[in-house]
Amino acid sequence: MFKEPIVRHYEWVSSNGIFATKPRKQRQDAARAELDIIKTESLKPYSVADELAKWAKLKNDGHISDEDFNEVRRKLLGR
Numbered sequence: 426m427f428k429e430p431i432v433r434h435y436e437w438v439s440s441n442g443i444f445a446t447k448p449r450k451q452r453q454d455a456a457r458a459e460l461d462i463i464k465t466e467s468l469k470p471y472s473v474a475d476e477l478a479k480w481a482k483l484k485n486d487g488h489i490s491d492e493d494f495n496e497v498r499r500k501l502l503g504r
Contacts, residue, residue: 458489458497473501 477498484494 454489458493476501 480489480494480497480501483489484491489497
């Protein structure tokens with residue numbers, strides 16, 4: 426009766442971290458996206474407008490949050 430919720434909680438904390446506000450997958454996706462921007466910057470020049478359009482589409486399709494989009498936008502425009 427009491428063991429099952431404790432086990433589920435233990436598994437959740439193990440996979441998400443104790444103070445997680447976002448699921449681990451979402452945090453990993455955001456980190457991967459940031460890494461992709463860094464790789465893109467070092468490999469080839471790109472149009473900031475094109476990159477913003479791509480990120481806006483991801484946001485509109487629900488793949489990234491407004492917070493993630495605003496962070497990427499700030500980095501791209503601050504370049």
